[in-house]
Amino acid sequence: MILVNMPGSWSHVYAPLRHAKWHGCTPTDLVFPFFLFIVGAAMAYSFRKYDHRLSPAVIKKIARRAALIFVIGLFLNAFPFHKPFSEFRILGVLQRIAIAYGIGALLYLSLPRTRLIVVSALLLFGYWLLLGFGRPDPFALETNLVRAVDLKILGANHVWGGFGVPFDPEGLLSTLPAVVTVILGALTGRMIQAAAQLRSAVPRILLAGVSAIILGQLWGLAFPINKALWTSSYVLYTAGLAMLFLAVLLWLIDVRSYRRWAYPFVVFGMNPLFLYALSAVWVRTYIYLITFETADGTAMNAYKWLYQSIFVPIAGPLNGSLLFAISHVFLFWLILLVLYRKNIFIKI
Numbered sequence: 001m002i003l004v005n006m007p008g009s010w011s012h013v014y015a016p017l018r019h020a021k022w023h024g025c026t027p028t029d030l031v032f033p034f035f036l037f038i039v040g041a042a043m044a045y046s047f048r049k050y051d052h053r054l055s056p057a058v059i060k061k062i063a064r065r066a067a068l069i070f071v072i073g074l075f076l077n078a079f080p081f082h083k084p085f086s087e088f089r090i091l092g093v094l095q096r097i098a099i100a101y102g103i104g105a106l107l108y109l110s111l112p113r114t115r116l117i118v119v120s121a122l123l124l125f126g127y128w129l130l131l132g133f134g135r136p137d138p139f140a141l142e143t144n145l146v147r148a149v150d151l152k153i154l155g156a157n158h159v160w161g162g163f164g165v166p167f168d169p170e171g172l173l174s175t176l177p178a179v180v181t182v183i184l185g186a187l188t189g190r191m192i193q194a195a196a197q198l199r200s201a202v203p204r205i206l207l208a209g210v211s212a213i214i215l216g217q218l219w220g221l222a223f224p225i226n227k228a229l230w231t232s233s234y235v236l237y238t239a240g241l242a243m244l245f246l247a248v249l250l251w252l253i254d255v256r257s258y259r260r261w262a263y264p265f266v267v268f269g270m271n272p273l274f275l276y277a278l279s280a281v282w283v284r285t286y287i288y289l290i291t292f293e294t295a296d297g298t299a300m301n302a303y304k305w306l307y308q309s310i311f312v313p314i315a316g317p318l319n320g321s322l323l324f325a326i327s328h329v330f331l332f333w334l335i336l337l338v339l340y341r342k343n344i345f346i347k348i
Contacts, residue, residue, distance in 0.1 A: 002279050002332060004028050008307030008324030012317045017325075022141060023224040025237065032093065032227070033181050033238035034245070035272075039101055040108075040185025041246070044193065047109060052190075054109040066102035068348045069273070070095050076280045080288050089168075090158045091150075094276070096170040096178055104182030116187065120180045124232035127177045128223050131231075139224055139231075146171045146229055169228040177235050184212075184239040188246065199255050202247050209243030212236045267333060267340045274339075274346040275332055282328075 007013045016027045050058050073094030111119060130145055137143045141163055150159050150171045159168035188205060195201035216225065216237030225234045252258045268275065283303065290302035300308075311320035311327075339345070 001031050001276070002329050003325045004031070005279065006283060006325045006328045008311050008321035009317065012321040014318070014322060017322075019227060022228065023139075023226050025225050025227065025234065029227040030238055030241060033178075033235070034242045036097065036100055036178060036181040037185035037188075037239055037242040038246075039097065040104060040182040040187075041189035041192075042185075043101070043105055043108065043182070044186045044189025047105075048193070050109075052109060054106070058109060059106070062102055062105045065348055066098040069098035069101070072273070072277060073098065076277060079281055079284055082288055087157050089160055090154055091160075091168050091170045091172070093170060094273075096175050099175050100178040100182050103179045104186065107179070108183060108186045113187070113190070116183060120183050123176055123180050124235060127173075128232050130173070131229065132223060139226065139229065141165065141167060141228075144229060146174045149173045163228070167228070169230075174228075174230040177230050177232055180232075180235050181239055184235070185242070188243055192250070198250065202251050202255065205243050205247040205250070209240045209247060212240030212243065214240075216240060264333065267336050270345050271336050271339055273348065275336060278335070279328070279332060 004017050007017070018026060019028050020026050044052075047058070073092045074090070076094065077089045077092055107116060107119060132138050135143060135145060138145065141147070142165055147165075147167045150168050150173075151166060153172060154168075156166040159166045159171070161167075163169075188208070191204060191208070192198070192201045195204070213236070216233045216235070216239075219236060220231075220233035223231050223233045225231060225237050227234055249262075253262060286303035286306070287301045291299045292302060292305045294300050294305075307320065307324050311324045314320060315323045
């Protein structure tokens with residue numbers, strides 16, 4: 001997402017590094033659901049020490065972690081504190097992760113596997129019924145129920161405006177199907193744990209992934225695949241792809257022991273929350289807190305100055321924009337490499 005979120009110019013971005021304009025799914029639209037999926041898969045392992053059972057201690061741990069992630073998300077929305085509260089966005093990526101993790105963890109620990117699957121199915125079908133019936137053009141940007149709920153509860157000034165109208169892609173109602181993304185990851189994690197040998201889990205995950213992709217695409221004919229609405233078809237489609245990726249990685253890394261190539265990703269993966277927060281603060285510091293004076297005497301923020309002065313002369317507008325993003329990916333990797341070698345892992 002650093003590669004996606006930090007182009008030198010938003011006017012010059014290769015198509016795979018953009019979100020779908022509305023319906024549809026690009027490679028960029030896979031990152032967020034993949035992260036929620038792997039949160040669920042990791043959750044299945046972390047709760048083994050509690051025997052996968054709900055207890056006051058576990059509830060306290062879940063609530064604390066969800067609250068901290070939510071608060072960090074609020075801080076990133078506010079930084080560098082240049083907007084009044086009347087224009088403050090309440091929801092966001094980390095806020096969705098916090099809520100989806102919290103609800104998903106409680107459901108996972110409260111329900112046996114069969115009931116968990118039934119509840120997940122009811123959430124997906126219920127969400128489809130809520131959005132799809134009783135409204136004109138129910139899946140359009142301006143007339144969907146997700147937007148109506150957020151406008152009613154949060155108000156137009158407290159939701160995202162990046163689509164040209166007040167609409168939050170991390171809305172309250174659309175977080176419900178995102179909970180299922182976490183649960184599907186947790187169920188996959190349990191599938192791996194239950195396998196007699198890790199090798200035998202790979203074809204099962206592949207089969208489940210292919211099935212989910214097909215179901216998602218078929219459902220998409222009636223309920224379009226859409227990240228901004230986090231539609232039920234999008235949940236199945238992206239979870240299926242996540243299963244395929246996970247199965248391939250299990251085969252390569254754990255079964256075949258081809259591990260050295262993955263080292264750069266391990267460095268990233270050991271401090272993901274810190275990296276996400278750091279990149280957001282870094283970008284906004286560039287844009288809002290550091291300025292340069294150009295030759296004609298006008299002020300230019302550091303982000304634009306760096307892109308136009310360094311990267312455009314090297315590679316042109318489009319490739320310079322990509323090079324700007326790649327350079328920051330490498331810069332942040334070097335920072336995390338220092339932490340990794342010092343065994344500093346920032347967790348909450």
